[in-house]
Structure formats: structure tokens, C-alpha cells
Amino acid sequence: xxxxxxxxxxxxxxxxxxxxxxxxxxxxxxxxxxxxGSLYALIALPLALxxxxxxxxxxxxxxxxxxGLYISYLLFVNLGVDPLVSAIPVFFLLVIIGAIIxxxxxxxxxxxxxxNQLLLTFGISMVLIEIVKIIWTTRPRNVYVPYxxxxxxxxDFRIGSYEFLYxxxxxxxxxxxxxxxxxxxxxxxxxxVGQNPKGAEIVGINVKFVYFxxxxxxxxxxxxxxAVMLPRISIFPLTGxxxxxxxxxxxxxxxxGNIGGIMIAGVTLGIGEAVIQAIPGYAGWSDLIFFGxxxxxxxxxxxxxxx
Amino acid sequence: MKKSLITVVLLAxxxxxxxxxxxxxxxxxxxxxxVNPLGDVTGAQSTNAMELAVEEINxxxxxxxxxxxxxxxxxxLRPEKGASAIERLATSDEVDxxxxxxxxxxxxxxxxxxxxxxxxxxxxGAASHQVENAVGADADWYFHLHPWDYQQGxxxxxxxxxxAEQNPDIEIDKxxxxxxxxxxxxxxxxxxxxxxxxxxxxxxxxxxxMEGLEGVSFKSAATGGGDYRAMLRQAIDYDPDIFVWAGYDxxxxxxxxxxxxxxxxxxxxxxAPPGWPANFGDSPLAENVVLYGxxxxxxxxxxxxxxxxxxxxxxxxxxxxATYFAPLGYTNIHFLAEGIKHAGTIExxxxxxxxxxxxxxxxxxxxxxxxxSRVISNQGFSEQKILQWQDGTQHVIWxxxxxxxxxxxxxDF
Numbered sequence: 177x178x179x180x181x182x183x184x185x186x187x188x189x190x191x192x193x194x195x196x197x198x199x200x201x202x203x204x205x206x207x208x209x210x211x212x213g214s215l216y217a218l219i220a221l222p223l224a225l226x227x228x229x230x231x232x233x234x235x236x237x238x239x240x241x242x243x244g245l246y247i248s249y250l251l252f253v254n255l256g257v258d259p260l261v262s263a264i265p266v267f268f269l270l271v272i273i274g275a276i277i278x279x280x281x282x283x284x285x286x287x288x289x290x291x292n293q294l295l296l297t298f299g300i301s302m303v304l305i306e307i308v309k310i311i312w313t314t315r316p317r318n319v320y321v322p323y324x325x326x327x328x329x330x331x332d333f334r335i336g337s338y339e340f341l342y343x344x345x346x347x348x349x350x351x352x353x354x355x356x357x358x359x360x361x362x363x364x365x366x367x368x369v370g371q372n373p374k375g376a377e378i379v380g381i382n383v384k385f386v387y388f389x390x391x392x393x394x395x396x397x398x399x400x401x402x403a404v405m406l407p408r409i410s411i412f413p414l415t416g417x418x419x420x421x422x423x424x425x426x427x428x429x430x431x432x433g434n435i436g437g438i439m440i441a442g443v444t445l446g447i448g449e450a451v452i453q454a455i456p457g458y459a460g461w462s463d464l465i466f467f468g469x470x471x472x473x474x475x476x477x478x479x480x481x482x483x
Numbered sequence: 484m485k486k487s488l489i490t491v492v493l494l495a496x497x498x499x500x501x502x503x504x505x506x507x508x509x510x511x512x513x514x515x516x517x518v519n520p521l522g523d524v525t526g527a528q529s530t531n532a533m534e535l536a537v538e539e540i541n542x543x544x545x546x547x548x549x550x551x552x553x554x555x556x557x558x559x560l561r562p563e564k565g566a567s568a569i570e571r572l573a574t575s576d577e578v579d580x581x582x583x584x585x586x587x588x589x590x591x592x593x594x595x596x597x598x599x600x601x602x603x604x605x606x607x608g609a610a611s612h613q614v615e616n617a618v619g620a621d622a623d624w625y626f627h628l629h630p631w632d633y634q635q636g637x638x639x640x641x642x643x644x645x646x647a648e649q650n651p652d653i654e655i656d657k658x659x660x661x662x663x664x665x666x667x668x669x670x671x672x673x674x675x676x677x678x679x680x681x682x683x684x685x686x687x688x689x690x691x692x693m694e695g696l697e698g699v700s701f702k703s704a705a706t707g708g709g710d711y712r713a714m715l716r717q718a719i720d721y722d723p724d725i726f727v728w729a730g731y732d733x734x735x736x737x738x739x740x741x742x743x744x745x746x747x748x749x750x751x752x753x754x755a756p757p758g759w760p761a762n763f764g765d766s767p768l769a770e771n772v773v774l775y776g777x778x779x780x781x782x783x784x785x786x787x788x789x790x791x792x793x794x795x796x797x798x799x800x801x802x803x804x805a806t807y808f809a810p811l812g813y814t815n816i817h818f819l820a821e822g823i824k825h826a827g828t829i830e831x832x833x834x835x836x837x838x839x840x841x842x843x844x845x846x847x848x849x850x851x852x853x854x855x856s857r858v859i860s861n862q863g864f865s866e867q868k869i870l871q872w873q874d875g876t877q878h879v880i881w882x883x884x885x886x887x888x889x890x891x892x893x894x895d896f
Contacts, residue, residue, distance in 0.1 A: 208712050315524050316704075316760040318736040320768060325743040336712070336744035408740070410704050410733035410760060418707025453713035459700045460664040463707075 191444060198451055204335065205454040206447060211339035213446020214346035217439045218401045220423035220430075221349065222394035224438050227427060229370040229390045230286070232293050236301035237423060238416025240395050243304060244270050244402030245411040246312060252319050252406070259319060263403035267396045274395030278388055286387060308413040316410040324407035338408065345404060349397070350439050357435075366390060425466040428473045445469060512552035513545070513829060515816065516572030518565055518583040518593070521557040524805060525585050525758060529607065529812030530555050531800045532792070533582070536816035538799065546823045553816070554578060562592035569596040579829055580604070582815045585808060587611035594618055597625070603834055607815045608808065610635065611670070615858045623835055628815060628863035629777075631856055636674045638866030639775060640688030642881040643725070646869070646890060647692070649883070653892050655751070657695040659723035661714050661738075663703035663730040671729035671755070672698045697721045704733035711738045715747050725751040732758045739768040743896055750893035758806055769872040771891045778807035779870050779877035781887040782848040792846035810846035818843050818851055818863075835861075848885040 199206045223237045248266050251257040257265070277300060285292045324338045357363040368376040369386045377383045409415065426445065430437030448465040452458055517533055520526035537553045545551055554576050558565035565584065572578045573596075581597060584590060585608030594617045597604050605626040612632055618625050630638065647653045660675050662668030679696040681687030699717045702708025711734070718726055726749035728738060735754055742752070753773040763769050780803070782789040792813050796804050804810065818838070823829055826837035839861065842852045849864060856862035869881040871890055878888035 204716060205713065208710065212710055309522065313524055313527075313761075314522060315758075316733040316735075317762075318760055318766065320736065320740065320766050322767075325740045327744050327746065334746055336741070338744075408737060409709050410735075410737055412705075412733055415704075421707070450710075450713065453702075453710070454716075456699060456717055459702060459713065462702065 191440075195447065198447060202451070202454050203333070205450040207335055208339075208453075209447030209450030210443055211336075211342050211446070212450065213443035214342040214439075215339070215401075215405060215442075216419075216422050216426060216446055217442025218342065218346050218349060219398070219419045220426040220438050220442060221353070221435070222397045223420075223423040224427045224430065224435060225390055225394045228435070229366055230387050232282070232286070232391075233290060233297070234394075235294060235297040235420070236304060237398075238418070238420030239301045239304040239308075240270065240274070240416070241398045241402050241419055242308060242411070242413065242416035243273065244399040245406055245409075245415060246308060247399070248403040248406045249317055249319055249411055259321065259403050259406040262406075263400045266399035266403045268399075270399030270402075271392045271396035274392040275388070277395075278391045282391060283384070283387070305413050312413070314412055316412045318410050319406050321407045341404060345401075346439060346442070350435065353435060362386075362389070422466055425470040428470050512550040513547070513580075513823070514552050514554060514576060514578040515580050515582055515819065516569075516576060516578030517553060517555045518558050518568040518572070518581070519555060519812075520560040520585060520589070521555070523560060523585075525608070525808040526558070526560075528804050528806050528809040529583075529585070529815075532796060532804065532809040532811075532813035533816050535792075535795050535799050536813045536820070539795065540816070540820050546820055547827070547829070551820070558584060558586070558589050560586055560589060562589050565589035566592040566596050569593050569600075573600045573602065578602070580819060582607070582819065584608060587614050590614050591617055598622065603819075603831060603838075605815055605819050605838075607811045612857070615856065618859055620858055620860065623860060624831065625859060626838060626853065626861040626863065627856075627859060628811060628818070628851070630864050630867055631862070632670060633674060634856065634862075634865045635775070635867045636671075636678060637688040639869065640678060640692060641866070642869045644688075644692055645883065646881055650890065650892065653750075653890070655692055655724050657721065657723045657725070658693050658697070659718050659721050659726045659749070660696065660698040661711070661718065661726070661728040661730070662698060662700055663706070663708075663734070664700040665703065665706060667731075667757075668700065668703070668729050672700070695723075697723070701730070701734075703730045704737060705731040709734070709737055711741050712745060715742055715745050718749070719745065719747050723749050725749065725753060727753040727755055729755045732756050732760045732763075735760055735763055736766055736768055739766075739772070743768065748894065748896060752894040761805075764872055764875040764877065768896070769875070770896070771871060771873065771894045773869060773871045773880070773890075773894075774877070775867050776807050776870050776877075777849075777864070777867055778810050778847045779868070779879050779887070780804075781876055781878050782846075782885060784887050785879075785885050786844075786846070786848040788844050789846045789848055807847065814843075814845040814847060814851060818845075848879070849882075 223234060226232045226234050244266050247269055248259050248262045251262040252259055281296055285296050326337050327334050328337045357367050365381045366386050368381055369383050373383050426438055426441045429441040445465055449462045452462040452465060519530045521530060533553055537551050540546060540551050554572060556568035556572060558568055581602055581604040583606060587609045590609035591614060601624050603624050607628045610629050610632050615631055643655050647655050660672055662672040675696060678687055678689040679693050682689040682693040699714045701711050701714040735756060751773055755775045783793050792810055796809060821841050821843050822834055822838035825841050826833045839853045842850050845851050851863050853861050853863060868879055870877045871880050873888055873891060879886050880890045
């Protein structure tokens with residue numbers, strides 16, 4: 177057994193103990209955390225893909241999510257399309273938007289250094305926010321569908337059922353993505369490009385196409401997640417911003433390219449957040465979970481590097 | 484001889500120029516400088532309403548025979564922009580009066596600049612008592628229209644007492660306050676704690692009303708939160724008679740949806756955000772939700788001036804006003820105009836006196852008159868209204884003299 181495997185086993189053991197204790201103390205917090213954590217993991221996944229495969233830190237991540245939310249909202253309000261059904265057209269529309277932005281801007285900073293990429297994606301983020309503000313103003317908008325407030329009851333135990341969809345979707349997306357990356361030719365190419373782009377190019381993989389595909393897929397996935405979460409949140413120009421920050425924390429915790437780790441990190445941090453929120457008077461400390469973890473991970477990596 | 488003639492001609496010309504400038508200045512427009520956040524619905528609609536008021540005044544021949552000109556600068560809800568806007572209006576545009584605006588944080592930065600020029604200022608929004616402290620007791624040129632935060636809280640206490648007295652079925656003893664964890668929410672909670680302490684001592688607006696108080700914070704959707712279930716579960720355990728939440732417009736519908744999901748149904752469900760989301764009234768979740776505010780479109784049924792404002796606004800701008808900052812902005816300009824008419828001059832001392840004397844029927848359904856508040860001597864409104872969503876319409880429940888419907892009790896989804 178390698179050192180890493182040993183650490184993972186220890187970590188999983190403590191995680192299991194933590195989950196059991198929380199489940200006994202406050203089962204609601206455990207379920208709320210599992211649901212929200214799955215959503216955080218889903219939203220972080222495209223960011224992890226872009227970072228892991230393309231080595232791009234996309235500061236406009238949350239804004240693409242916001243655009244997806246507004247498109248889904250438009251489809252609901254103007255055409256009466258149920259948000260869950262709208263996930264499909266929103267996926268394709270965001271793929272198109274992603275393709276346009278990739279061709280116009282992103283491909284020009286590939287390999288141009290992280291600072292240029294950060295500045296460019298920050299600029300894209302600002303442009304998207306302002307466009308949304310011009311079209312829809314800053315007033316929050318909502319979609320109400322009765323099934324999003326449904327609940328399941330076991331005796332005195334009542335819990336909302338809609339957000340279990342996040343858990344199911346997270347498991348499905350992570351499994352499908354894993355299958356795609358391992359079992360298909362394109363998936364293996366993506367994997368190879370993520371590992372060693374120069375080597376992949378030498379063996380004949382079309383690296384440019386892989387980058388284009390991964391970028392479009394990542395933005396499109398955000399469209400699906402936006403449509404699914406629409407009935408549960410308010411949308412306004414800065415809706416996506418906090419999800420960006422949480423996604424960065426998750427990616428940092430899971431490690432670059434560790435797709436499976438994102439799910440574990442998301443659920444862990446989601447439960448941690450829900451536990452803090454369940455303690456009367458301490459709800460405001462819940463952000464500490466995410467950003468505390470981010471700081472610890474960065475410090476630990478720096479210490480490791482120094483050694 | 485020739486030299487002295489030239490001197491005389493030059494002097495005469497100089498006198499003529501000075502005189503002519505004076506006459507022109509007298510004949511020029513009365514300039515009102517407004518600072519509003521134009522990117523926000525409150526500021527945009529307040530500005531629209533100000534434009535309507537100015538158009539009405541000019542259509543009736545202006546003020547003192549002079550046209551009224553409104554110069555608007557966007558504060559962008561940023562303190563430094565708000566402060567520099569005042570500076571620009573004073574120096575570059577040379578306005579006679581300042582009006583506006585909203586957001587206490589922005590106004591805190593504007594107050595020192597306003598103090599530098601000491602022009603007559605009639606400020607519509609910015610309700611934090613910290614603004615009042617910053618303005619101070621000596622600023623006799625400063626008029627403030629919106630009730631201060633402590634006045635709002637007190638007026639709700641009086642309102643609920645009146646409502647409970649009129650409706651014996653309504654029992655309001657246990658209060659639960661859900662507050663967002665930022666400055667707005669924690670200030671609200673602090674006020675409630677003070678009211679509760681006073682009530683326990685048999686004093687203040689909540690005496691005999693508030694017998695229990697529980698406060699729980701939540702992270703607002705506006706600042707990255709949006710999961711209220713932990714807070715709502717604590718509310719369920721407390722089983723309050725009245726549930727009040729102090730957060731932002733982005734929290735309104737998700738909180739209601741999550742309350743429904745958890746089966747939380749307090750007898751009174753009250754929202755106290757500064758604004759409501761677009762089309763909130765159209766949502767089935769809005770039914771019978773109580774809210775605090777200064778105005779509701781249903782006032783058109785009981786107030787001719789409110790109806791006049793409503794019609795004029797739609798005719799001029801092509802959409803309905805959606806926030807009370809619209810009639811407040813309209814009031815802002817008309818109140819100043821009434822003062823000028825009453826004073827017969829724009830001279831500072833006389834106008835301050837006139838503004839203190841007049842009583843003006845506003846589009847908010849309430850008569851505006853000036854009286855001292857805790858610190859300043861020129862405070863306008865001192866109470867808010869208790870409203871309720873009924874069949875997609877905001878109805879005024881209290882004060883009873885402008886009420887448009889009776890309260891629906893208990894809250895039921």
C-alpha cells in the first residue's frame with residue numbers, strides 16, 4: 177500500500193465517522209449538506225475540467241452559470257418550458273455561446289500564461305454581467321413550480337424532495353463522465369491531453385479540437401445545472417459569483433484533475449456548511465468552511481513545495 | 484475730456500454687464516441636482532418620478548416665474564461616486580438644491596460634501612440612524628423624508644397593536660426574527676432586541692405586545708446564501724405567532740418555497756426587505772404575505788394624489804411604478820416646490836422656514852410635515868405602512884385611515 181493510499185483510507189475513515197456523528201445528532205443537516213454539497217460538486221465540475229485539461233482558470237465560470245439561468249428563465253416565462261425540460265435546449269445554447277467565446281477569445285490565450293488568461297476571463301465575466309444587467313436589470317427574478325417545494329415525510333421527519341435531484345444528477349454525471357473519459361476514443365484523447373498535451377500532439381491527437389470540445393462541454397454542462405437549480409433560487413446578475421468562489425475552493429481541495437475528488441469534496445464541505453448553519457447563532461460562520469479549507473490547502477501545498 | 488468719457492463709457496458698460504448677468508441669473512432656471520443609483524430599480528424609478536414632477540411644475544409655469552431644471556447624476560450605489568456627484572453638482576452645475584437618493588452607505592460619504600456647501604437638501608432615502616448622527620443637530624438646511632430605521636420599527640409595533648385591538652382573533656406574543664447576517668439584518672435584530680427589552684420593562688411601542696423574541700441569522704441569497712432550511716427549522720421549533728424576515732429581495736421567494744417544503748406556516752408571515760423581486764405578486768407563494776413599506780398601488784383607490792401620480796407616471800414612462808421610491812421621488816420634488824411657493828423666494832432662511840411650516844398631501848397616501856427626530860430638526864415621515872399581498876395586489880392594512888383591505892389571518896398556503 178502506497179503512502180497516498182494510506183492517507184486516503186485514513187481520510188475516508190474520519191469522513192465516515194464524521195458523517196455518522198452528524199447523522200445521529202442532526203439528520204436534517206446531513207441531508208441538507210448532502211443535497212447542497214452535490215450541487216456545489218456539479219457546478220465545480222466544469223471548472224475542474226477546464227483547469228485539469230486546458231490549464232485555464234476561468235474567472236467567468238459563475239457568469240456562464242448566470243447566463244444559463246436567465247436563458248432557462250426566459251424559456252419558462254415566454255414559452256412555458258418547464259425548467260427541467262429546458263435543461264436540454266439550454267445545454268445546446270450554452271455550447272454555442274461557449275464555442276463563440278472560445279473562437280473569439282479563449283483560443284488566443286492558450287499557452288499565454290495564467291495572468292493573461294485570468295485577465296481575459298475576468299473581462300468576459302464583466303461583459304456578461306453588464307449585458308445581463310442591461311437586459312434584465314438588477315431585480316431578482318424567480319420561477320415557481322410546485323414540485324420544487326414538495327417534501328417527503330417519515331413520521332415527524334419531513335424533508336424536501338427536489339434537492340435529491342442534485343444528488344442523483346451528481347452521481348449520474350460523475351459516472352457518465354468517468355465512463356466517457358475511460359471508454360471512448362475522444363475521452364481517452366482528452367485524458368491524454370490533460371496528462372501531457374505535447375506528447376498527445378506528437379502521437380497525433382488533435383489537441384486544438386480537444387481544447388475546443390472540453391471548453392464547449394464545460395459551458396454546456398453549466399447550462400444543464402442552471403436549469404435544474406432554477407426553481408430553487410433567485411436569479412440576478414451576480415447569482416453565479418458565489419458559486420465560482422465555492423468551485424475554486426472545491427477544486428483546490430480535490431486537487432487538479434481529480435474529478436472524483438470533486439464529488440467527495442463537495443459533499444464534505446456541503447455537510448460541514450449545513451452543520452454550522454444548524455448551530456443557533458453561528459450560521460454566519462458557514463463560509464469559514466469553504467475558505468478555511470482553501471487557505472489550509474494552499475498553505476499545505478506551499479509547505480510541501482518548500483520541503 | 485476724451486479720457487474721462489472713455490472711462491465713463493467703460494464703467495457704464497461694466498455696470499450694464501453686471502446688471503445683465505444679475506437679471507439673467509434671476510431669469511435662468513431653478514436648478515435641482517439629484518443623485519440616484521440609476522442602475523437600480525429604486526433609483527431609476529425615483530428619477531423617472533422626479534422628471535414627472537418637474538414636467539408638471541413647468542407645465543404650470545414653473546416656480547416664481549422661472550423654469551425648473553433637474554440635473555441627475557448616477558451614484559452607481561458607490562460611496563465615492565455619490566460624493567463626487569454632489570461636488571460636481573455644486574461646482575460645475577451650480578445647482579440651487581440637492582435631492583435624492585438612497586443607500587445609507589452612499590449617503591454617509593455624501594454628508595461631509597453636503598456640509599461643505601450647506602445648500603438646502605431634501606433627501607428621500609438612506610434610513611440608517613448612523614446617517615442621522617453624521618448629519619448632526621446643527622444642519623438646519625438638511626431635510627430627510629424616509630423614516631429612520633428606529634422610527635420604522637416603532638411604527639410596526641404601533642401598527643400591530645392597532646391591528647390586534649381591532650381583530651381579537653389575532654394573537655401576537657411570540658416574535659421570530661430571521662435576519663440576514665450583514666449590517667442591514669444585524670441592525671434590524673439589534674433594534675428588535677431593544678424593543679423587546681423595553682417591552683419587558685413595560686415601555687416602548689411593543690409594550691404589551693412582544694412577550695417573546697427569538698432571532699436567527701441566515702446568509703442572504705444576495706450575498707451567496709439562499710439555503711434557509713436550518714433557520715426555518717429553528718423557527719418551527721420556536722412556533723412563533725409572527726415570523727418576520729429582514730433580508731433582501733432575492734430571499735423572498737426561495738424562503739417561501741423552502742418554508743412550504745418544511746411545512747412552516749406561522750399565523751403571520753412578514754417580509755421586511757428594502758425591495759421585492761420582479762412580479763412577486765404573481766407568484767402563488769405571495770398570497771397573504773405581509774410586508775412593510777411606504778406605498779402600494781392600491782392607494783389609488785383611496786388617495787386622489789396617489790392616483791394622479793400613478794396615471795402621470797405611466798403616461799410619461801410607459802410602465803407602472805414598482806417601488807415606493809417612485810412616489811417618494813415625486814414627493815421629493817413637489818415638497819420642495821411647495822416650499823418655494825410658500826416662501827415666495829429661494830432665499831435659504833425663508834425657504835427653510837417655509838418647508839417647516841407646510842403640510843403637503845403626498846402620493847404615498849400620507850400628509851408630509853416636518854418635525855424633529857432624535858438628532859435632526861427636519862424629519863419628514865415617521866412611520867411606515869403594514870401591507871399584505873391579496874390576490875396578487877398589495878393592500879394597505881394599516882394605518883386604518885388609508886387602508887384598502889382588512890388583514891387575512893392566519894397566513895395559509
